[in-house]
Amino acid sequence: TEHVRGHHMRVGTADDPATARFGERSDRFFFRTVPAQFRSAWRLETKRLGDTAMRWVDPRLLRSRVVHGLVVEWSVALGILALLGPGAFVAYLVQALIAVRLLEAVNYFEHWGLARSARRVGVDDSWDTDSWFTLYTLVGLSRHADHHAHAARPYQQLRYFDASPKLPYGYFGSVVLALFWGRRLQTLLTNELSRRRLGPFAECPAPDAVASAAATAQLGVG
Template sequence: MLTRTSSVEAPTLQPGAIAKIWVRHLTSLFFPVLSLSFLWTGPHAWYVAALFMLPAVGIFVWDTTSHDERRQPVADLPAWPFDALVYLLTGLHFLILFELVRFFSAQGVFSADLVMLFLVVGANSGFSIITAHELIHRRKPWEQWLGRLMLCTVLYEHFYTEHLRGHHARVGTPEDPATARFGESYSAFFRRTLPAQFQSAWKLEAKRLGDESMSLFDRRMLQNRILHGLVVGWGIAFAVLAWFGYAAFAAYLLQAWVAIRLLEAVNYFEHWGLMRRQAQVSFVDSWDTYSWFTYYGLTGLSRHADHHAFPARPYQQLRVFEEAPVLPVGYIGSVDAVFAKNDEFMTTAAIELGRRGLGPFEEPGVSEEEALARLSEVRQEEDRIRLDRRAAWKKRLSRSWKTVPFPAQLALVFAAILVGTTAGVQWETGGGEMGFWSRAGLHAWIFGSLAIVIPARRYLSENAIGEIPSWGVALAMLLAVGVGGDAIFY
């Protein structure tokens, strides 16, 4: 078996090789260029917006059918052209975010473009985390700071601490919240890893400052990098709200959420089911893929085994090791499998682990039937635990709700409708001339009036003046409500 110190013979540098390799890596500009094209040509009719899916579909097909990129990196490859590409991708990320908030501040959120924001711009933000990941592994402090700033724009700066000091040290162990367990579904992994990674990062940072149990009000907290990331990340978000309005704010939060979902989908399949059997990280503790597009279009991400063995190795120098388990398709196809066909992904991955004798399988050559039987057993146990937790949660929620007095229940429902309606109108209009609280007051006036007029009309109809006159009284009351609302709020 290859060890962490194993060497792979690299090809020698041939004339023109640098330019050819660099040009292939320019494929990484696909998502930024597609996002900018979308933002610079909008707003779009729904049928025009849908056309921006066609290039993404083409990339999906390419990524799922290109499985032959096993060439080792060229020896003595100069770093500067590839560093320049990383810096270009970084600059494009910030440009796209600016264009994103400008775009949606001008046209509002609720449109066909919102769907494409989810699919195109959100995907680009997820791709940008790959660039940030490359930067935070660099040795120069300013490059690490640049990577952290990129993570702040998706509200996930704690990834810097957890990934470098947590994940890389504990990958493939039960202590690593970013390693998906054998048989664990993506939804279960996401619910577990999101809070667990933040908690891990917080503990690691508190330990760095000298006291894992220090109070939030300890003066040393001023040096806490997790707090710095929260302040900067949400500071940027609220600056977007203040300068560009509610629609831009909603779009900004949506791109961050999509980026996080994509990042954790990648985390999910990069180590799914693997269990480290030695103290030192080896090449069998990560999944690789031979997809051409994933390697060149996602800055070397396909060679994850070498990255974990040598985290400081730049993306253009990552190597292929035959010992690593191999995903059947590239990262684009794997993300699709995780989101849309999670059971199918787990089935394929379990068979691969059984064949190689990795994860829960002690020896190689495990049959498909045995591998799938083990997977089924684990999945049934996970489903039982999930259903028990859901039932317990519903029971607690129902019990808590029943303790709330009926008038308070009505008030809570009314408040939820009021806030939701007001927020929706504010986002759609970009705020307009009326502030949030003024609009909330107007909506409360309208909803409250309806809550009085409707039962009053019914009472008059059944107990006093009859059906038709009651409608006349109700219309008169609504007219009075309209006149009063106009006088108060406009």
């Protein structure tokens, strides 16, 4: 719901909760994006059902995909609690939290610092990597620029574009940097944006403006 009808439509804009802003740290992005994506998904579903002001007790919510997902997830969690006990229940919640944290670490650098206005999504609106290890272990996820520019293309046909900004490492290395050495990752990404004149450097600002933007990223403001 949110990924296809929200993120893909608004990627690279201020309205997209899954696009990390220039200078935004990974931890701040995580605490901002998770509730914001849920709110976005909820609004998209209530709009689909005909009333964005729908109350929680509205019977139409029984047809909400967000509600369906919540019911399934908590049914599994409560089933584990009933069948395996509180220890297994806590372990299940912890692994779910870790999974979401890793997912959002990937979301963090896939569009970090990139900006798009009214134009169509292009291959320069997502970060790519040519890491063969990432490509094969994550089943084409690293061809993210093509995935957004041509969303209907099957994953096995996704292409690599020289025009897209390039991550300094594959996804596995970038996740480690995002979680533990965020300032280093931001510095590397800022250098790539500056080199390609993307994000805050898209208008080819004066050298002092470039230096100011780079300093902002290194401080992790956002």
